[in-house]
Amino acid sequence: MVKRRELFIFFLLFLLGLFFIYTYNEITKAKEAIFERIEKHEIAKISYVLENMQQQILLEASKHPSKDLLSFFQNKKNAKMYEDMLSMMLTSDVKYSYILYKDTKEKFRFLLDASKTDKANFNQKFDVSSSEYNLLYRTKKPQIIRGQYIENLYITYLHPIMQDGKVVALFTIDFTTDIKTIILESIKPLETLFTLLAVFIVIFMSMTLMQIFHYFITRKKIFTDPLTKTFNRNYLEEISPLLNLEHYSLAMLDLDKFKIINDTYGHKAGDYVLSQASEVFKDSIRDSDILVRYGGEEFLLLINNRSKTKSDIDICERLRKNILKEHFSYDTHEINVSVSIGLHKYPYLEKNLQEAIKIADKMLYVAKRSGRNRVICYDEKASREDFSSSADISFVKEAIDEDRVICHYQPIYDFKHTRIFKYEALVRIVTRDGKIVPPLAFLPQIKETNIHYKLTQRILLLVFETFKNNNKLVSINMNFSDLINPDIEETIVRNLRDDQHLASRVTFEILESDEIDDIELFKEKINLLHSLKAKVSIDDFGSGYSNFKTIIDIEANFLKIDGSLVKNIDVNAKDFKVVKSIIHFAAQSNMQTIAEFVHSKEVYEKLLLLDIDFMQGYYISEPKNYLVESDELFKIL
Amino acid sequence: MKKLFLLLALALSLFANQSKSAIQAQILEKIFLNIEMGKEIVLWSDNKTLIQEFEKTGHFKTTDDCREATILIVEEKKNLPKKICNKAVFVLDYDLLRKIPQSFGSMFWKKGRPNIVLIEPRAKKQRITISKELEMYNEEKIW
Numbered sequence: 028m029v030k031r032r033e034l035f036i037f038f039l040l041f042l043l044g045l046f047f048i049y050t051y052n053e054i055t056k057a058k059e060a061i062f063e064r065i066e067k068h069e070i071a072k073i074s075y076v077l078e079n080m081q082q083q084i085l086l087e088a089s090k091h092p093s094k095d096l097l098s099f100f101q102n103k104k105n106a107k108m109y110e111d112m113l114s115m116m117l118t119s120d121v122k123y124s125y126i127l128y129k130d131t132k133e134k135f136r137f138l139l140d141a142s143k144t145d146k147a148n149f150n151q152k153f154d155v156s157s158s159e160y161n162l163l164y165r166t167k168k169p170q171i172i173r174g175q176y177i178e179n180l181y182i183t184y185l186h187p188i189m190q191d192g193k194v195v196a197l198f199t200i201d202f203t204t205d206i207k208t209i210i211l212e213s214i215k216p217l218e219t220l221f222t223l224l225a226v227f228i229v230i231f232m233s234m235t236l237m238q239i240f241h242y243f244i245t246r247k248k249i250f251t252d253p254l255t256k257t258f259n260r261n262y263l264e265e266i267s268p269l270l271n272l273e274h275y276s277l278a279m280l281d282l283d284k285f286k287i288i289n290d291t292y293g294h295k296a297g298d299y300v301l302s303q304a305s306e307v308f309k310d311s312i313r314d315s316d317i318l319v320r321y322g323g324e325e326f327l328l329l330i331n332n333r334s335k336t337k338s339d340i341d342i343c344e345r346l347r348k349n350i351l352k353e354h355f356s357y358d359t360h361e362i363n364v365s366v367s368i369g370l371h372k373y374p375y376l377e378k379n380l381q382e383a384i385k386i387a388d389k390m391l392y393v394a395k396r397s398g399r400n401r402v403i404c405y406d407e408k409a410s411r412e413d414f415s416s417s418a419d420i421s422f423v424k425e426a427i428d429e430d431r432v433i434c435h436y437q438p439i440y441d442f443k444h445t446r447i448f449k450y451e452a453l454v455r456i457v458t459r460d461g462k463i464v465p466p467l468a469f470l471p472q473i474k475e476t477n478i479h480y481k482l483t484q485r486i487l488l489l490v491f492e493t494f495k496n497n498n499k500l501v502s503i504n505m506n507f508s509d510l511i512n513p514d515i516e517e518t519i520v521r522n523l524r525d526d527q528h529l530a531s532r533v534t535f536e537i538l539e540s541d542e543i544d545d546i547e548l549f550k551e552k553i554n555l556l557h558s559l560k561a562k563v564s565i566d567d568f569g570s571g572y573s574n575f576k577t578i579i580d581i582e583a584n585f586l587k588i589d590g591s592l593v594k595n596i597d598v599n600a601k602d603f604k605v606v607k608s609i610i611h612f613a614a615q616s617n618m619q620t621i622a623e624f625v626h627s628k629e630v631y632e633k634l635l636l637l638d639i640d641f642m643q644g645y646y647i648s649e650p651k652n653y654l655v656e657s658d659e660l661f662k663i664l
Numbered sequence: 665m666k667k668l669f670l671l672l673a674l675a676l677s678l679f680a681n682q683s684k685s686a687i688q689a690q691i692l693e694k695i696f697l698n699i700e701m702g703k704e705i706v707l708w709s710d711n712k713t714l715i716q717e718f719e720k721t722g723h724f725k726t727t728d729d730c731r732e733a734t735i736l737i738v739e740e741k742k743n744l745p746k747k748i749c750n751k752a753v754f755v756l757d758y759d760l761l762r763k764i765p766q767s768f769g770s771m772f773w774k775k776g777r778p779n780i781v782l783i784e785p786r787a788k789k790q791r792i793t794i795s796k797e798l799e800m801y802n803e804e805k806i807w
Contacts, residue, residue: 148758
């Protein structure tokens with residue numbers, strides 16, 4: 028609002044300034060026009076009188092025997108008569124009035140001088156320097172000589188005396204007038220007023236400009252994140268009502284494993300990496316794109332799609348690659364960072380910006396879960412239908428109420444004995460029209476809500492029911508918040524306390540990447556599971572920030588190595604070494620290891636070189652809604 | 665001749681900024697540079713301001729003693745030294761040409777314009793040669 032008001036005032040002052048300049052210019056023009064009119068009027072009057080006098084002189088001279096003016100005015104009587112007549116023209120303004128002629132030697136001489144002062148003699152030579160005298164003889168037309176300040180002469184008016192079509196002499200009237208000075212004096216207060224007004228306007232304009240400048244500085248401060256110098260959420264709120272989402276794609280960016288950087292090198296290092304990474308982001312996007320620090324290490328990028336030079340996915344990929352090849356050095360440490368990006372190509376299809384952000388955030392979650400350092404793009408309208416229908420809490424609630432929550436089971440393979448060791452239970456929701464919705468479509472929305480706990484409870488019951496009457500082993504995913512939920516605890520205890528046959532075949536896979544802020548409580552809950560004879564597995568080991576001591580203390584039975592480390596093991600020597608180290612660490616800590624994301628023969632064969640205990644992945648078998656048998660394995664590819 | 669014209673034109677344009685004496689001195693200097701009298705021109709004048717202007721430019725010698733002068737520049741007849749009647753006289757008023765017989769020329773202001781009149785017979789009589797540059801200012805007699 029400030030901006031509009033200040034700009035309006037500035038615009039008003041600018042218009043006022045223009046008005047004054049215009050008026051001042053018009054007054055100056057008017058002044059010149061007035062002078063010109065006065066001059067013309069004076070000359071017209073004089074010209075009229077001189078014309079009459081000329082006729083009179085020529086008439087009288089024609090009566091003279093010689094008929095020429097020189098002889099006519101040589102006669103003192105004639106000269107006196109016309110001097111008197113000519114002197115009638117002398118006023119306070121007209122100083123000199125006289126008649127000149129040009130002799131045979133081209134010298135100008137006085138024929139008659141009616142001036143009261145500085146009177147010349149008859150036939151006395153008169154030196155003229157202005158070309159108008161000769162011009163009058165050539166053109167036979169009156170001439171005006173303007174000669175300000177020369178002996179007080181203001182205007183000299185030359186009027187020809189014509190005889191038989193020839194110029195025989197000329198009237199010369201020198202008049203001085205102070206009318207110009209009088210007018211200038213009269214309008215001086217007006218000019219002073221305009222000058223003062225102009226000065227005031229300039230001062231006000233300067234003040235308004237300063238206000239506007241101050242406004243923009245303040246605005247910049249309000250809308251800029253001080254650490255990364257990118258826009259902040261205030262800016263997003265400011266522009267969102269004006270933002271036409273049809274012109275943008277929307278990407279959510281998140282620096283991978285940023286918390287590890289903070290925990291390992293300290294918050295200053297974290298801030299440094301964040302600011303440097305944002306510089307890389309800024310260098311990787313175009314001026315028309317909008318980068319917003321959305322919170323923590325999360326950024327929102329609005330990619331302008333009006334320019335067709337680069338597609339949104341290209342920009343995201345460029346951004347990801349640029350971050351990956353950048354090595355941040357902080358306090359002798361070299362820190363490598365990667366970024367996961369969730370991209371929503373058509374945010375305008377959503378109800379509003381917030382909804383579009385949610386979808387992009389979901390894609391970011393998919394990117395994270397798929398091993399990080401990748402761009403996951405959401406642009407298929409068909410999948411949009413699926414996701415949007417499953418995007419809210421009520422979708423899950425209804426599924427629970429209507430008993431549409433099911434589990435798929437993926438085998439965990441014991442390659443040493445070529446048998447299925449156990450199954451991992453994976454939740455799915457069946458839509459009313461029979462479509463199967465994967466967990467990524469609904470889990471992020473219900474995280475840490477009551478529905479999430481209800482869903483976990485439902486899964487536990489489903490799994491317990493499925494495995495109650497067989498001898499197969501099963502893993503159930505849980506996170507720390509589930510584990511400490513009293514209802515879930517009650518469900519576990521009630522079902523496993525009195526059924527040791529079932530309890531001994533159940534493994535709880537606890538996500539390592541979840542924030543476990545209360546280590547003692549965590550240990551207590553793990554001990555409870557152990558006391559029930561259930562087993563514990565650390566899920567996604569290597570993706571989070573596990574305290575190794577805690578891992579050892581809780582005496583987990585299994586370590587499931589994070590898929591991001593496993594999936595490239597055939598091409599990435601570093602990943603191979605890390606997996607090898609984890610296997611060694613697990614063996615030393617009496618834990619068995621499971622490699623997930625075994626998606627290809629190459630990965631599988633690479634893992635055979637290591638002393639891994641179990642493997643899981645699409646290469647072996649995809650999740651099924653039933654418990655697959657050993658002879659169904661390795662058939663998917 | 666053109667030069668002198670130019671000087672007059674210059675005099676008119678510069679008049680707003682220069683004193684009347686300075687203009688007068690410049691015109692006179694131009695005149696004296698274009699006359700020849702067989703001996704060095706030494707100037708005396710009853711107009712002390714004019715003498716000061718001559719001294720500034722340094723084109724001509726000036727003197728306070730009229731006996732050392734070759735040309736007397738006279739503004740008023742009463743200031744003309746009585747004893748030295750055989751010196752060439754240049755007057756600063758047209759009427760003085762008539763009143764001082766040995767005056768050979770005059771520079772004066774007429775109707776606000778600088779005017780020059782050189783009386784050719786008198787100049788010849790005083791063995792003063794007037795260059796072609798000044799021919800247009802020559803007059804046979806005083807009107």
